[in-house]
Amino acid sequence: MTQASALPNGHGWWRLLMVYLSAALAGLICSTLHMPLPWMIGPLLITAGLSLRGLIHRPLPVRTRPFGQAVVSTTVGLSFTGDALAIVLDLLPLLVGMAAMTTGFSLVVAFVQARLAGVRLSRMALATFPLAPVEAAIIAESVGQPAAPVVIAQSLRIAAVVVVIPTLLYLIDGASREAVVSNGTAAAFIDPWLLALPVIGLAGGLLFHRLNWANPFFLGPLTIAAALTASGIVLPHYPHLVLAIAQIVLGAWLGSTFQARLLRGAGRELTISLVGTLFLLVLTCGSAAILARFTPLDWRSAVLGIAPGGVTEMALTAQFLHQSVPVVTAAQVVRIFLLMPLARPLIRWTQRFK
Template sequence: MTLALAIGAAGGFLFFLMHLPLPWMLGALTASMTAAIMGLPVLPPNRIRPATVAVIGVMLGARFTPELVALAGAWTVSLALLSVYMLCVSAVTVPYYRFAAKTDWQTAYLAGMPAGLTEMVELGEEKGADVKAIILAHTLRIVITVALVAIWFRLIEGRNVGAMPNFGSAPLTALDAALLLLCAIIGTWVGKILRFPAPAFMGPLAASAILHATGVTASAPPALIVIAAQIILGTLLGCRFIGVRPIVLARAAWLSLWATLATLLIALAFAALIHSVVGVSTDQVILALAPGGLTEMGLIALAINADVAFVALHHVARILIVILLAKPVFALLPKR
């Protein structure tokens, strides 16, 4: 794990020196993925993952300001359009994985729908689907989405995706630090009790959002923690490729590339629609609809100072839609 983190940090630093988009996450991911495929003795730093995602959840929750929450009522329209967007995505990606990847329908649904990896794997094990194919599809989807979205904002829109996020000027006092620490600890505990998706992330995010939305605190963890979080997350993603043969990875990457591109094109179309109807900036809608992980898209939103609350809410809604539709959809899908 130490070697994996060292390789990830070196990759992030190299990407930073090369002025590449989202350098710390993509650099760590690229370096650790290369090490995993080459068979170097690396392991994912799973022991520190819960603490890492809890810190990220607290950071993202800090963007739920009282002024922002006052605008949340206008998001009901975009959430309704999100449901239509998910239907369009499913109509494309599920048949694609069924026939292009030659999987069964259950595996095609769980691999093609952009939801949380953990939730999809659990459903796959329950339904007897191809779990390895599901893991590869979701891991590659997140990797490809993070890379393409970061490149889009850097090269097409000229945004400094590698910049440190702006947390505002509120000082971090000892009381504020204690409150944020409690958000991470108690939020994780409550998230597990309430069975939130990704409880170590969603619980602290919700706790931090409540404190910031009610004006109890306006502080956030030091911005440099974002760099450490990106290195750890990138390393975790890269280490998922341990033991994967290059030929298997190449085929899965080819399939995932086209599925992800199709999903992103649909997301772009709906981003333009939601922007015209709701008035939310296209950048924020793209991050809210992009089929990447909630944590990863949240970090990009932080990097470009986008509305993290809008992005997080729509990703949570997207995951819940996929999970709630799973059983009714399975009942309609053919068995083979």
């Protein structure tokens, strides 16, 4: 392969195209089978399988993630009408409490995992706290921990949540509901106001990146789109094809992070991490069901809001299952803002324990 035909991270253009075509085919199959989040879960599973077999020899370019995040977050932001924003503000104390509960449960699970795996609490906390894999890796390096196991454990946590939570909710209550599908007709591409959406995505992402905020290409477009929608400006939604491509990109990248070379020698620790993630889901989902009995929250929205997964995936699941996208998104975003300033001090505090 010539240097001109290779990408900076070692993927050839032809190989990369084949990976994405395989991911799209997996998404189509999952969609035909009426699975939840088919265009994300399908690509995630197929690329994870290809990676573990050594056919994808390194993670897909991380630069592809901002596109997927910006498309999804802009779409989510368009659901923040004035009425929806008022509901979110009324529920803000509850959402803060839910974020604190998830963080507390994560610390408890990390403590149990550390004892079972025979590793330091700080290492398992980095693997368990609901952070983005890249952010967790940066914190790991800053405190002298190896980054690779943290990235794999965090990716495993997110993948487990992405697969388990949507599937569980769909089997319990979603099978009888029709999925929310954006306009996929050719006319949807003709609307001139559609051009405003990529501008919002790019401007919001670059602005928040410049401000050095976590998850800039999700939070930036989300903030601008939500502000415009709440102020009464009506914008079109992305056509279904664009939203599906964005999910394929996100799912394929996440699946490709499961590299066989990184898993060698870490089987026991990752197995404990997976079991711990499932236990964390039991704790959070059970707490959400209890909260829903004593609060205005629908139990499905409560589960999605408190789940220790990614805000992108939980917002998409809420949209798929006709739940309150603004409430679920706000709950996840509140946790991000809660953990952003607290993550490093918490990890440094856990270093005191063997």
